[in-house]
Amino acid sequence: MNASDRTPADLLRSALAADPARPLVTFYDDATGERVELSVATFANWVAKTANLLQGELSAAPGDRLALLLPAHWQTAVWLLACASVGVTAEIGGDPADADHVVAGPDGLEAGLACSGDRIALSLAPLGRRFPTPPAGYADYAVEVPSQGDRFAPFVPVDPDEVALVVDGTELTGAQIVERARADAGELGLADGGRILSGRSYDTWAGVSAGLYAPLAVAGGSVVLCRHLEESGADGVAKRVESERVTVVRAG
Numbered sequence: 677m678n679a680s681d682r683t684p685a686d687l688l689r690s691a692l693a694a695d696p697a698r699p700l701v702t703f704y705d706d707a708t709g710e711r712v713e714l715s716v717a718t719f720a721n722w723v724a725k726t727a728n729l730l731q732g733e734l735s736a737a738p739g740d741r742l743a744l745l746l747p748a749h750w751q752t753a754v755w756l757l758a759c760a761s762v763g764v765t766a767e768i769g770g771d772p773a774d775a776d777h778v779v780a781g782p783d784g785l786e787a788g789l790a791c792s793g794d795r796i797a798l799s800l801a802p803l804g805r806r807f808p809t810p811p812a813g814y815a816d817y818a819v820e821v822p823s824q825g826d827r828f829a830p831f832v833p834v835d836p837d838e839v840a841l842v843v844d845g846t847e848l849t850g851a852q853i854v855e856r857a858r859a860d861a862g863e864l865g866l867a868d869g870g871r872i873l874s875g876r877s878y879d880t881w882a883g884v885s886a887g888l889y890a891p892l893a894v895a896g897g898s899v900v901l902c903r904h905l906e907e908s909g910a911d912g913v914a915k916r917v918e919s920e921r922v923t924v925v926r927a928g
Contacts, residue, residue, distance in 0.1 A: 678690045681854055682836035682850060682851045682854055683760055683834055683836045683840065683850035683851070683853075683854065684756070684757055684760040684840065684850060684853055684854065684857075684889065684892065685757060685760045685761040685834065685850075686836075686854070687854060687857075687889075687892045687893055688716075688719075688720055688723065688757055688892065689720075691716045691720075691892060692716050692717065692720045694895065694896070695716065695896065696715065696716045696717035696720070697715055697716070697717065698715060698716055698896065698898070699713055699714070699715055699716075699898050700714055700715060700716045700719045700891075700892070700898050700899070701713075701714045701719055701750050701753055701888075701898070701899055701901060702714070702898070702899070702900045702901065702920060703749065703750035703901045703902075703903070704900065704901070704902045704903065704905075704908075704916070705749075705802070705902075705903045705904055706902065706903065706904040706905055706906075706907040706908045706912070707903070707904040707907055708802055710802040710803075712750055712802075712803075714750060719750075719753075719754065719757075721826055722751075722754045722821075723754055723757040723758050723761060723828070724761075724824075724825065724826055724827055724828040725821050725822070725824040725825065725826065725828075726754055726755060726758035726821060726824070727758040727761040727762050727828040727830075728824040728825045728828050729758075729796075729817075729820055729821055729824050730742075730758055730759070730762050730764060730777075731762050731828075731830065731831060732824070732825075733820065733824075734777060734794045734796075736762055736764050736776070736777060736794075737762070737763070737764075737831070737832065738762070738763030738764070738832055738834065738835065738838065739763070739764075739765070739838070740764045740765070740776040740777065741764070741765045741767055741770065741774070741775045741776050741777075741842075742755075742759055742764050742765065742766050742767065742770075742775060742776065742777040742778065742779060743767050743769075743770035743771060743772045743774075743775035743777070743778045743779070743780075743788070743791060744756070744759075744766050744767060744768050744769070744770065744779050745769065745770075745772070745778065745779065745780040745781060745783070745784025745787060745788055746779060746780070746781045746784070746798065746800075746878075747781065747783075747800075747877065747878065747903060748874075748876065748877055748878040748883065748884075748887050748901060748903055749781075749800060749901075749903060750901060751798055751800065751804065751817075752878055753887070753888045753901070755779055756841070756884070756888060759840070760834070760840050760841075760850060760853075761828055761830065761834070762830055762834070763830060763832065763834040763835065763838065763840075764777070765838075765839050765840060765841065765842060766840070766841050766842070767841075767842040767843075768841070768842065768843045768844075768878055768879060768884065769843075769879055770842060771790075772787055772788045772789070772790040772791035773790040773791065773792075775791050775793065776791075776793045776794075777791065777793050777794045777795070777796070778791035778793070778794075778795050778796070779795075779796045779797075779798065779817070780795070780796070780797055780798070780814070781797075781798050781799075781800045782799065782800060785797060785811050785814065788814070789813050794815070795813055795814045795815065796814065796815055796816075796817050796820070797810065797811045797814035797815070797816055797817060798817045798818070799816075799818065804818055805818060806818035806819050834850065835850075836849060836850040836851040836854075837849050837850075837851055838850070840853060841853055841884075843878075843879070843880065843881050843884055844879060844880045844881060846881060848881075853889055854889075854893065856881070856885065856889075857885055857889035857890050857892065857893035858890075858893045858894075860882075860885045860886070860889070860890040860893075861890040861891070861893050861894045861897070864886065864890055864924050864926070865923075865924055866890055866891060866894055866897060866923070866924050867894065867923070868894050868895040868896050868897070869894075869895065869896035869897070870891070870894060870896075870897055870898075870923045870924060871891075871897070871898045871899070871900065871920065871921055871922050871923050871924070872886060872890065872891050872897075872898075872899050872900070872922065872923070872924040872925070872926060873899075873900040873902065873913075873916065873917060873920065873922040873924070873925045873926070873927070874886040874887040874899055874900070874901055874902065874926045874927075875902045875903075875905030875906075875913075875926070875927040875928050876926055876927075876928060886899075886926045887899055887901050888901075900916065900920045900922055902916075902927075905927060905928070913925075913927060
């Protein structure tokens with residue numbers, strides 16, 4: 677990664693410039709058998725479309741707060757980078773009543789109705805499928821995002837010293853995310869080209885760092901992000917480590 681990168685969006689741009697075809701996020705859901713692999717280019721395309729949805733359709737702007745009621749999932753990673761691209765503060769598990777926007781999965785739909793602003797629902801079904809019927813009070817992400825543009829440019833430059841993330845009660849600026857992600861990569865033993873398997877939740881910094889930011893902060897880094905990893909068992913995890921060529925494991 678470039679030494680000048682100061683926001684998570686900068687890290688993604690550097691990864692895209694370096695090697696767009698390599699895997700960045702490989703997602704497993706051991707409750708459904710789902711496996712999704714996203715190259716840097718594919719992940720960046722999802723981020724661009726989602727950022728355009730945020731900025732263009734929802735009129736989100738720097739300083740807005742978005743309650744992110746989602747588990748560790750590849751689409752959650754997309755939303756975190758989309759928020760960083762626009763300058764919106766993503767609050768993982770945040771209070772919808774205090775947020776300008778809410779993005780919720782099936783388990784967060786009822787709580788998300790407390791948000792008086794825009795509400796986006798994700799089915800979290802395999803292949804990013806839409807809901808059979810959009811949940812009351814929500815727009816369906818899978819319906820709204822495909823038509824968005826494949827390139828994104830913020831209306832206002834993102835300030836790396838503004839709060840970009842709130843997780844487990846801690847506020848972090850974009851610059852702090854990058855700094856901590858780089859430090860975490862070193863502590864995890866995640867060298868350039870390293871591949872980390874993470875079964876951690878995104879509701880702590882340690883989880884969201886291992887599951888997204890730390891691998892993004894090293895050259896050629898990638899993550900095998902696992903939901904419901906406990907259902908795989910020790911043998912299943914060992915086989916996955918081998919088949920996915922994992923170099924670092926953080927199962928929990």
